Amino acid sequence: MIRLLGRVFFKLTTFLNLRGSMAAGRKKEFDEAAVLDSAMKVFWQKGYVGTSMSDLTESMGIKKQSLYNAFISKEQLFIKATDLYLNNRYANNFSLLYQENISLSERMRNCMMSILVRQCDSTEHKGCFVTLCQSDLDSDNMPAEATQKLIDSDNDILNMWVDLFLTDPESIALGLNKRANECSMCIFTTLKGTACMSRINTPSTDLTCVIENCLKNIGLH
Template identity: 45%
Template sequence: MSGGRKKDFDIEVALQSAMHVFWEKGYIGASLANLTERMGINKPSLYSTFGNKEALFIQATKRYCENKSESLAKLLTAEDLSLKQRLRNYMMAVLSVQCESEQGKGCYVVQCQSEVASGEIPEKASMLLTQAGEAVKDLLTATLTNDQEAKTLGLSDDAEKNALCLSATLRGTATLARCGYSMSDLESVIEHSLKGIGFDDCEKERT
């Protein structure tokens, strides 16, 4: 026999709705009224199911990372594609998410992380945002360090610096997407960042 009263709402849908509120308004800007209205629940249900606002934010952020980041990361290990094509596909897919119009534009993590310096975000939530913010750079660093083609092209020699360049580009496109720039406006930024870490020079040397 299961304990407790059965929820009269879909927890997954409610959590997804909360994530969209935080994406649009940030942690500080998202009020309990905003959250409960979008989630379709009352405050007692929010507290009994998710805990306080910080606990809800942590769960929503983890869900974002699971749903978005992990699926996008698979593009970096796709078979039968060059390293440049895999990196381009990954970055363009991230850009596509940033430019989606049916939810908050930009990057969820970048949007919320911009509030960390204010000191108004609780410590656990702030730590999670810092970790999530480093995840893209760490993923790209690992790819450029371990990928055999990256080693052949010499891109692994400065893997961390190259990864920082690409991850900084994605932070920039997130901000621009939030300011209203479209995907077609920003695609060239991705292309130039790939040239910036030396892909064209490497490919010319190899041919």
């Protein structure tokens, strides 16, 4: 009897170990980075509330269960898509602010124009992912964590501008550090406005004057 139980236990243990090894070795049926990029573009076009699960699965080319397995929920997928946009489509513009041997006004102009051109880029959805999705913030269907993600994203971007004005040597020399919050809000709001204008197909050439006037108004010519 003991030997019989031992054989049963051995077979059961072997089966469970084998199944575990198969599960661990099983590869995903899709490229997670690629499907996340596809999801980002859907949210960018339709916003959080306007995007359905069928919109996502169709664009991502995966089944609903695979989506849940990889990303847990629509909300968590949205949060990852927001991070992807900020890291891959937005943050790289800010490197232009820290180029050496270039005046502050030129660095800021280069950065703002880079953002503007991307906003008006016809090869992707126009405007700004974050700005577009923020139109859902007053909706009862916008979940708390996704809402907070959009708020935090705005705060991070605004604080980046504030930090630049507070610490940049030329900004300090010009006294702009004393108006860091004011200057940052001016730039931040200007780029929000150009994002909205780009959504109605206003070309970047028509919006360049907005950038120039913004810089002039804060004291950079």
